[in-house]
Amino acid sequence: MLPLERLQSAQRLIADTLPPTPLLLDHGLSDRLGRRVWLKGELFQRTGSFKPRGALHWVRTAKREELAGGLGAVSAGNHALGLAWAAGQAGVPVTIVMPENASRFKVEGSRELGAEVILYGDINAAWERMHKLVAERGLTLVHPYDDERIIAGQGTVGLEILEQAPEATAILCPVGGGGLIAGIGSAAAALRPELALFGVEPCGAASMAHAWAQGAPSRLGKVETCAKSLGAAIVGEHTYPICRETVRALAQVDDAAIGRALHHLLYQAKLMAEPGAAVGVAALLEEAVALPPEGDVVVVITGGNMSREELEPFL
Structure with missing residues (x-):
């Protein structure tokens, strides 16, 4: 794990330019689960994602x-x-x-x-x-995820969630190469180790689950998913061990489930998220994770960069 001080240093270094993103209550999912479900709106960050x-x-x-x-x-x-x-x-x-x-x-x-x-x-x-x-x-x-400086910067998402959602007992985070979940995992392990962190991957690009099964990062022979932002063929040498240590479980969702989640986000939550950002919501809709019995749930909505043509199949 990255030390808490390193994440806090990153937060101070970028705070003048990148303000915190909001937590939005998802009323539909909250009613469905009988508990508060919050969406971490990283699609509102500069350039439309957490990156x-x-x-x-x-x-x-x-x-x-x-x-x-x-x-x-x-x-x-x-x-x-x-x-x-x-x-x-x-x-x-x-x-x-x-x-x-x-x-x-x-x-x-x-x-x-x-x-x-x-x-x-x-x-x-x-x-x-x-x-x-x-x-x-x-x-x-500049590696997109397998770099400790990148992971530290992404870990500021975790610091914000822990401050914004003091009653959260679970976080669902999309996983591509693992930089974001490694950063969030480092923050949660330091500040709230009892919190359950779940990683969610598309079935056609489950590179972290593949690494867990192999005991080390191992390249997928093929990546095929509508969630292109999560299409890393191999996870990182840095991200894998942090994820293995801090993540309670991994879940996979298929393209059909991602499409249903995008439909929910667009019409119920009023958010135009991209497919890779919707996998956490898909996992909740499909009941793909065993949540703690009580407490709030936070789902990271990682980005919203999508053209009209890319959006149309999910309308």
Whole structure:
């Protein structure tokens, strides 16, 4: 786990630019479960997701030589947006390789923020391309999740939840590569160790569950899910052990369940969340996690970056 002091330092470092996001009561889910269910609105953060927290913390703690040659990253979209924005705050160029099937909304948004975006293959091929660019151009790689500075920044979500929801006994967090849940897990373990933290993955990209089964990070041969923001083929060397230590259980939900959760968020909670942000709600609707018998439940709604065309299939 990351030390509490490191998370608190990250919170102080980014607080002047990234204010806390709200907790919103989900009346429909609360009535259904007979307890208060809160939605942590990270879709209201800068660039529409939680990702700028880690990216801004990384940039503000970087050494001069790390920034000198420009930054590089691989992303399905939200890390691209977050890093492009954070790098822009410091006037640092950034090159991002995204899979060819990446959201055009996120591709265009990243370019508008000043990033050079290269579309290349699937997520595994995109990583191969970025490693070549790092060697050729002298870029500094900013990993989307497997970096302690990134994890510390994402952990500020956990600090906020623990302050905003003192009666919470459970948190449900989407899992891609594991940076967000590792940060939240570090915060919860330090401040409220009795709290139950659940990770939720799409069935077609359950890389953390695969790592748990293998006893170490292990690459998935194929990633296939509508929740592209959670499409990491392998979890991190840093995120895996933190997750293994702090997460009570993992759950998986299929694309149909994610679609039902998106429908609920749009029409009941009045939130336009992207598919990857809806998996925690899907787990509640599908009764995929064994919640503590009492107390409030917090579901992290990680982002809302989606075009009209991407949204239409779920309407």
